[in-house]
Amino acid sequence: MSHQFVAHPARRSGLVVAGGLIGTAAVAVAINAIVAATAHAAGASDDFEALQLPAYAALTVFGVLIAAAAWAIIRARSARPARLLRTLVPVVLIVSLIPDVMVGISDSRPGTSWGAVIALMVMHVAVAAVAVPTFQRLLPLPTTQD
Numbered sequence: 001m002s003h004q005f006v007a008h009p010a011r012r013s014g015l016v017v018a019g020g021l022i023g024t025a026a027v028a029v030a031i032n033a034i035v036a037a038t039a040h041a042a043g044a045s046d047d048f049e050a051l052q053l054p055a056y057a058a059l060t061v062f063g064v065l066i067a068a069a070a071w072a073i074i075r076a077r078s079a080r081p082a083r084l085l086r087t088l089v090p091v092v093l094i095v096s097l098i099p100d101v102m103v104g105i106s107d108s109r110p111g112t113s114w115g116a117v118i119a120l121m122v123m124h125v126a127v128a129a130v131a132v133p134t135f136q137r138l139l140p141l142p143t144t145q146d
Contacts, residue, residue: 016138017138017139020134020137020138021064021065021068021134021138023134024064024068024130024131024134025060025061025064025065027130028060028063028064028126028127028130028131029056029057029060029061031123031126031127031130032056032057032060032123032126032127033053033056035119035122035123035126036051036052036053036056036119036123038119039051039115039116039118039119042115043113043115044111044113044115044116044119045110045111045112045113045116046111047110047111048109048110048111048112048113048116049109049110049111050103050109050116050120051116051119051120056123060123060127063127063131064127064131067092067127067128067131067135068131068135068138068139071085071135071139072139074088075139075141075142081141081142082141082142085141089128089132093124093125093128096124097121097124100117100120100121100124101117101121103117103120104117
């Protein structure tokens with residue numbers, strides 16, 4: 001018979017979590033600014049609105065906050081949050097790329113090019129690459145030993 005030990009995740013103060021989320025969003029926006037600048041330098045049109053700071057900054061902050069809320073809910077309610085997140089994070093990331101691909105296919109927005117669309121896709125990956133490790137530190141998951 002195996003005994004299961006569940007360590008409770010460390011409690012972080014609301015101020016620490018809020019500060020961490022602000023920092024996460026700021027770093028993700030900065031990385032996305034580099035991606036956008038690189039895309040523009042490579043020939044993406046300045047007319048492509050999604051690669052303009054107000055558009056991607058707002059969506060980046062929104063994405064980080066929604067992802068953090070989902071992480072917190074899963075952490076609190078799932079019997080196996082680490083297992084669920086190992087599946088859910090890549091699936092959500094892949095699903096988040098579908099609208100970008102649809103923009104590329106439709107070619108209906110001013111300045112649309114596949115280079116610009118690929119930049120948007122890189123932005124999604126960059127936000128996940130910044131957010132997930134931060135969530136692991138700010139909102140750690142319980143550890144389970146069998």
